[in-house]
Amino acid sequence: MSFGGVICLALILVCAAIPAHAQSDAEVRQYHQPFELKLDRAIRKNFRSYRRQRPREEFTTESFFPIGWSKEGKFAYYVEPVDEACGCYFAKLLIVDLKTDKVLWSFDYNSEFIEEAKREGRPYTLETLWRAHQKLFSEKLREYEIEPQERPALFSFPIRYQGDRLTANLKTSEQPGLTTEERWYGTIGKAKLHLNSARKGSKTILAHSYERVRPLYVGMIGYLKSPFESRIAVVLVEIIRGYEGPPHTGDVRIVGASLHSGFAGKRKSNNAM
Numbered sequence: 353m354s355f356g357g358v359i360c361l362a363l364i365l366v367c368a369a370i371p372a373h374a375q376s377d378a379e380v381r382q383y384h385q386p387f388e389l390k391l392d393r394a395i396r397k398n399f400r401s402y403r404r405q406r407p408r409e410e411f412t413t414e415s416f417f418p419i420g421w422s423k424e425g426k427f428a429y430y431v432e433p434v435d436e437a438c439g440c441y442f443a444k445l446l447i448v449d450l451k452t453d454k455v456l457w458s459f460d461y462n463s464e465f466i467e468e469a470k471r472e473g474r475p476y477t478l479e480t481l482w483r484a485h486q487k488l489f490s491e492k493l494r495e496y497e498i499e500p501q502e503r504p505a506l507f508s509f510p511i512r513y514q515g516d517r518l519t520a521n522l523k524t525s526e527q528p529g530l531t532t533e534e535r536w537y538g539t540i541g542k543a544k545l546h547l548n549s550a551r552k553g554s555k556t557i558l559a560h561s562y563e564r565v566r567p568l569y570v571g572m573i574g575y576l577k578s579p580f581e582s583r584i585a586v587v588l589v590e591i592i593r594g595y596e597g598p599p600h601t602g603d604v605r606i607v608g609a610s611l612h613s614g615f616a617g618k619r620k621s622n623n624a625m
Contacts (some may be wrong), residue, residue: 383490385482386417386430389504394573395589395602397508402569402591409568411591413602417478418504422497423580425451427606432478434601436594439465441476445489447496450583450608453558457492459485499580506574506587513582513611517550520586522572527562537593538566545572545586547609553617557586557609567591568600582611 391413412434419428427450433442441463447456463469466476475481482489511518527541545558567590575584588605 381490381494382486383419383493383498383500385478386419386500387504388415388417389506391416391506391573391587391589391604394506394508394587395571398573399569399571399589402571406568409598409600411594411598411600411602413589414604416587416604418501418576419445419493420498420500421578421580422499424497425449425578425581425583425608426456426496426498427576427578427585427608428493428496428498429604429606430478431604433603436601437596439467441466441469441481443478443481446606447492447498448606448608450578450585450606451610453606453608456496459489459492501579504576506576508574511575511584511611516552516611518611519548520572520575521546521548522570522588524570527566538562538568540567540570543570543588545588545607547615549615552615555609555614555616558588558607565592568593570605584609584611 395413414434415432417430417432419430421427426447428445428447430443430445433444435442441461443459443461445459447458448454449456461475461481463474463476468474469476475484509518509520522543522545524540524544525542526539530539541562543558543560543562544556546554547557548554569591571589571591573587573589575586577584586607586609588607589602590605592601592603594600
């Protein structure tokens with residue numbers, strides 16, 4: 353083979369290797385553990401009616417760690433549920449479709465006793481759990497094309513969007529026919545959340561019936577905004593009676609909504625959420 357032919361062959365081999373190398377880098381991309389988004393201030397601001405109703409019944413809300421968004425309406429987050437009397441570490445990672453609020457994938461962890469977990473080398477904190485399962489978490493986040501959000505922010509309604517003004521209205525109703533004992537455990541039977549547009553009308557983005565566990569109270573504390581599209585994740589907190597009464601626990605619920613479609617009432621619109 354001539355010298356020129358050798359050079360051409362070498363160039364072909366190098367070019368052929370570049371896509372494979374790039375693909376390999378993408379496949380091994382690792383997601384780092386997320387940062388907590390503090391909810392305390394928003395809860396103090398938005399839960400005044402709860403404190404008027406139950407002035408001596410404190411509650412603790414689970415820790416909330418937004419991870420990121422996909423370009424097509426998916427949202428990933430991590431929570432640390434409250435440990436009431438176990439001495440355990442609890443954690444959940446969820447990937448949800450904000451178009452339907454369907455959970456696409458979830459990971460649920462209970463360390464059992466933390467001291468035993470430490471001795472046996474099992475995860476007992478966010479850092480240790482993420483280190484132990486980083487490969488799995490990264491694979492799932494890549495699968496659903498989640499892009500990490502470095503500085504997630506919690507915003508308050510109303511929303512100004514393309515000359516429109518949007519507000520949210522949460523309504524809850526008690527479960528009828530409860531006994532005195534049943535009311536002690538929780539009274540809320542249904543929750544309905546409306547997103548209202550000054551220009552387009554209104555739409556229902558949540559209509560939920562509580563069956564197994566009834567909250568004492570459900571409140572809305574704000575929303576997160578997708579960096580890729582006109583879509584939000586509304587953050588609700590459901591207060592569940594504590595193991596032995598107060599302090600109760602606050603569980604985060606995420607509700608997705610588009611800012612431009614699905615409204616009805618002021619002009620003809622489709623019903624997409």
